[in-house]
Amino acid sequence: xxxxxxxxxxxxxxxxxxxxxxxxxxxxxxxxxxxxxxxxxxxxxxxxxxxxxxxxxxxxxxxxxxxxxxxxxxxxxxxxxxxxxxxxxxxxxxx
Amino acid sequence: xxxxxxxxxxxxxxxxxxxxxxxxxxxxxxxxxxxxxxxxxxxxxxxxxxxxxxxxxxxxxxxxxxxxxxxxxxxxxxxxxxxxxxxxxxxxxxxxxxxxxxxxxxxxxxxxxxxxxxxxxxxxxxxxxxxxxxxxxxxxxxxxxxxxxxxxxxxxxxxxxxxxxxxxxxxxxxxxxxxxxxxxxxxxxxxxxxxxxxxxxxxxxxxxxxxxxxxxxxxxxxxxxxxxxxxxxxxxxxxxxxxxxx
Numbered sequence: 335x336x337x338x339x340x341x342x343x344x345x346x347x348x349x350x351x352x353x354x355x356x357x358x359x360x361x362x363x364x365x366x367x368x369x370x371x372x373x374x375x376x377x378x379x380x381x382x383x384x385x386x387x388x389x390x391x392x393x394x395x396x397x398x399x400x401x402x403x404x405x406x407x408x409x410x411x412x413x414x415x416x417x418x419x420x421x422x423x424x425x426x427x428x429x
Numbered sequence: 430x431x432x433x434x435x436x437x438x439x440x441x442x443x444x445x446x447x448x449x450x451x452x453x454x455x456x457x458x459x460x461x462x463x464x465x466x467x468x469x470x471x472x473x474x475x476x477x478x479x480x481x482x483x484x485x486x487x488x489x490x491x492x493x494x495x496x497x498x499x500x501x502x503x504x505x506x507x508x509x510x511x512x513x514x515x516x517x518x519x520x521x522x523x524x525x526x527x528x529x530x531x532x533x534x535x536x537x538x539x540x541x542x543x544x545x546x547x548x549x550x551x552x553x554x555x556x557x558x559x560x561x562x563x564x565x566x567x568x569x570x571x572x573x574x575x576x577x578x579x580x581x582x583x584x585x586x587x588x589x590x591x592x593x594x595x596x597x598x599x600x601x602x603x604x605x606x607x608x609x610x611x612x613x614x615x616x617x618x619x620x621x622x623x624x625x626x627x628x629x630x631x632x633x634x635x636x637x638x639x640x641x642x643x644x645x646x647x648x649x650x651x652x653x654x655x656x657x658x659x660x661x662x663x664x665x666x667x668x669x670x671x672x673x674x675x
Contacts, residue, residue, distance in 0.1 A: 363516035363517070364509075364511050364516065364517065364518050365517055365518065366509055366517065366518050366519060367517055367518070367519045367631075367632060367635050367636075368452060368453075368454060370517050370631075371628060371631040371632055371635075372453055372454065372457065372607070372611060372628075373454065373457070374631075375611060375615065375624070375627070375628050375631070376457045376611070376615050379615040379616065379617055379619070379624075380615075380617065381456070381457050381458070381459070381614075381615045382456065382457075383454035383455055383456050383457050383555075384454075384455045384456030384555075385455070386455050386548070386552040386555065386556075387455070387549075387556055388549055388550060388552075389552060390550060390551065390552050391552040396551070396552060399550055399551055400507070400551060403503070403504075403507065403546075403550070403551060404504060404508075407500045407501075407503050407504035408500070408504065410496055410497075410499070410500035411496075411497055411500035411501055411504065413496070414493040414494070414496035414497035414500065415493075415497055417490075417493035417496075418490055418493045418494060418497060418657075418658060418661065419657055419658065
């Protein structure tokens with residue numbers, strides 16, 4: 335029963351995951367609020383964003399750095415979590 | 430079952446495209462405002478680094494905890510989440526959990542590190558606007574989350590509920606601060622409050638649900654840590670020793 339619920343939840347997540355990009359592509363949605371709010375208001379008041387000093391926003395380079403950041407961040411978080419959980423009982427409880 | 434869920438998670442990550450959210454991009458703020466926010470940030474950062482050093486000497490589990498929280502703040506503050514009701518993407522901040530566990534001063538340092546890496550390598554935010562972004566996410570978000578958590582714990586609400594509201598308020602305060610910084614920096618002859626409310630209201634459709642998500646993440650992390658390492662929460666002064674279940 336528990337497995338069935340998990341399976342149903344997984345399928346719903348997968349369905350949502352597959353549908354969202356389709357809707358986004360069709361209506362040109364899903365821009366970040368930095369574009370839809372920050373950049374929009376800035377442009378209306380004569381300010382425009384500049385290219386970053388280290389410009390990784392070129393082709394698929396940005397995808398690569400985001401993926402790399404996710405992997406490194408995930409590894410660091412997981413490793414630190416293991417250290418924390420395995421140190422159970424060794425921490426001082428006083429100030 | 431687990432491999433199936435892991436596969437869905439991996440598909441979700443691979444399908445995700447980079448996007449930008451709350452951070453104020455490079456060049457948006459005029460020089461004088463960018464400098465002003467840097468000057469505001471420096472004392473908070475200096476005190477945070479000092480507290481970080483002293484806390485690392487006192488508690489053996491402090492360094493892995495800082496590593497964990499920094500990685501969490503870094504990842505979730507550059508993770509675009511689609512909000513179907515608004516048709517836009519934005520991200521949680523993670524500063525509430527950071528402030529609750531490490532204290533608001535150290536949370537400023539954690540946020541500054543995350544924002545600096547994002548500005549340098551992910552074209553997310555900017556070097557000139559780093560001071561403003563640290564101010565809204567690091568300082569305002571951390572202190573708001575911390576004080577809400579303390580206030581609710583003082584009213585004897587349980588950990589999960591206190592963490593939830595701390596996360597919600599930290600997120601909303603962050604975006605309100607961004608609105609104020611932006612309005613002050615770009616307004617020209619437009620009255621400050623007129624522009625502030627316009628920007629803030631534009632954030633609402635996206636940040637209202639995302640703030641609730643941030644509350645759920647904060648609450649979940651606090652409760653998980655309570656179950657796995659209640660002693661750590663005691664030593665970080667998040668809960669009292671007598672609250673730990675025997």
